[in-house]
Amino acid sequence: MATTEPQLAAPTVRQLVMLCIPAVVVGVLCALSLWAVDEVSGVIEQGVWKALPGALGIDPTSGWWIFAVLTVTGAAVGLVVWLVPGHAGPDSATTELVGPILRIAAVPSLALAAILGLAGGVSLGPENPIIAINISVLVTLVGLLWKAVPTQLVVLMAASGTIGALFGTPVAAALLFTGIVAAAKGGGALWDRLFLPLVSAGAGAITMTLLAHPSLIIPMPAYTKVNGWDLLAAIVIGVVATALGLVGVYLFPIVHRLFHALRNPLLMTLLGGAVLGLLGVLGGPITLFKGLSQMGQLVTDRADYSAGQLTVIVLVKLVALLVAAGAGFRGGRVFPAVFIGTALGTLAVALVPAIPLQVAVAAGVMGLALVVTRDGWVALFVGVAVTDNLLILPILCLAVLPAWLMVTKAPEMLIRPAPELTPTSPRAAGGAGR
Template sequence: MSVGEPGAASAAAPEDPYAPLRTRPYLGLLALTALVGVPVCAVAFGFLALVNELQPVIYTDLPAALGFHDTPVWWPLPMLALAGLLVGLTVRHLPGRGGHEPADGFKAGGAPSLAELPGVACASLASLGLGAVLGPEAPLIAIGGGLAVGALRLAKRNADARAAALVGAAGSFAAVSALLGSPLLGAFLLMEVSGLAGPLLGTVLAPGLLAAGIGALIFTGLGDWTGLGTYGLALHDIPEATAPTVSEFGWALVIGIAAAFAGAGVHRLALFLKGRVERRRVVGTVVAGLAVAGLAIGYGAGTGREPSEVMYSGETALEGLLAHGATYSTAALVSLVACKALAYCVSLSSFRGGPIFPAMFVGAAGGMLLSELPGLTLTAGFAMGVGAMAVAMLKLPMTSVLLATLLLGSEGLTVMPLVIVAVVISYVVSVRLTPTPAPGGSPPAGGTGRA
């Protein structure tokens, strides 16, 4: 079409990216997300409460009820074998295969259908409640998005795909609103995972922020009303941080590189094991559970510390790790990092849950181990380890910086320059270590097999 032809000017006119925000349907969508956020957050709170209640019931109350004076050192073996059996059967027989495969990385995906949510809940509850080394964020995102889209479909059967995507994202925002300690941090997490940018981001982010803000209030209110407290990430007894030094910037380089290689190792081993598990899903997941239990028992026997430090996501153990770091010998920290990282690999390959909190815990323990060397303080090592390992596993640099710094409150502001350097170094090296996807998007490792 030449310049003078009719329609050339209109064809060249750019679309208004803010047009959706000016429409009445968008305002109705905001109201719907606010309404949906309330029940979604109530379900998310109940899910987290159930996970947190299951852990002491399984590992403290049940042994006592069976007549044991203390929890036997072998107790994780049958419990994690049971977890593997339940997860394997869920993945094999229920719709949705139990949800997201954590070994494939933390990435955006469509909200599951209502028919798939029972499988997501069953697999993640068995994994998290019985001791697999994964966190609750991935199943919460799936449950929140699935419930929100399901509610939209029930209320408006002809809802278009764009509206479903917006409402699903808002449901996910609401579900993780208080988990990471701040609704803003949850928003950053989902913003980076979605890969959105530019003016379109505001269109999608506004409903999510609204749902996240309401969700944080719901979490706080339910915590007070039930007496169960909140389940957000928070540290309290934090050693004072000092102004960054030249030597600590050097340590930021070391920690960034080390975390990148550690993250690449964890991810590749997880994919390798995943391929073997998928060949015999049920048996493979049971064996994986026994492997996690064996690592926990070996750590406890070798160090005299609690095997539970190797089990679970590590979310609630971060505060004790930092506050009581002086009680860990060098050998205990080395053993903790090695056993937790290996248990993390096995859990990623087989169970269902999220990758964030175990990565933070492994990085924190590694940073504390390095802080025993000259030129690195405990708080700085802890923060840089958290951020560098988080970005190595998630490939989300902004979220990783915020995770490491907001976690430490005012002390996090002091060490933020060090965290930024460690995160950027780890991110760049991690990307360079990541194999280029094969044509057609097939994974570089792991393989497939009979489920």
């Protein structure tokens, strides 16, 4: 899931104490950066999807408005990738959640492309761009202010702080970086090497919670008693969700290749925006944006959707994710995958009402998150987080086993660039239309 492999020796107690201050600062700055991106994109979103159509007397949920906004968004993002210095960094389809350090010169254009996509309703989340932005900025900043802090430690702290802010808790960062840090060379206890990234993650999570109260929790009927049938349902739904995600994985390089055959970034994202607009018309407003608030709305209003409509929502959102990620938009794939898993779980309950809603949604989210992140810890965390119920955890711990067997040898949802198109090369950084 992450390509960064820090080669860090275990720190001493004195070093841990001394580095707590920069770790807290890094976490707070990561949260402030994420908050700023969310706020700016939110203001633009309000203007484009509410204020402007309201002033013009237009229904913002009408098919033609959805198509127009997403097409224009595609053109705007394409112009940024094509013409703005830095060219919005590498194609998000080629980057993992934590990747190589981004050149500082590419940060403004990446931020602009991500904000336009988020505000315009593109089916991608902020996670990949904001992690790349925060790592780049903080490596530069800490390099100026605290030269003694190793660069790879700054990368870990910045990524942890951002993930803590994204999920509103340091737990996700702890689970993700346990595997990465465990692979690092050097002696000492694992928790010694996790200590500073966790400080940063905690600071980021608290800061973001104070600013924006982020939450993955979906309001659902209480679930208070586990039984064998619920476990069977979770296994089946988890397997189906994983299989659906793997279909997307195998289609992803085909979609990416088709759009990139156009070569010019403007043409790629313009066509991608138009396709996303048509998908938005088909699936409705619920299938737009990153999906974080939409998944709560979908579950709350589930009685308003038939099984057929939910099936359309699942398929439309999956295709929208593939198109958005494959057409050169800048954004992450985790949050849209969580929405798809939520919709799939809701569909399962519509088909078999005896299945508890929390079990169905958690299993669906776990399966899709497992495919996209290729990390069992994160998949379990997100599956439990959407329910806010620890009773779900033992069910998912068993349901994840067949799902993991399905993904362990399958390709990742990631495009590996050719050697001449590595993220550090001028051509890859500049885009095909440079």
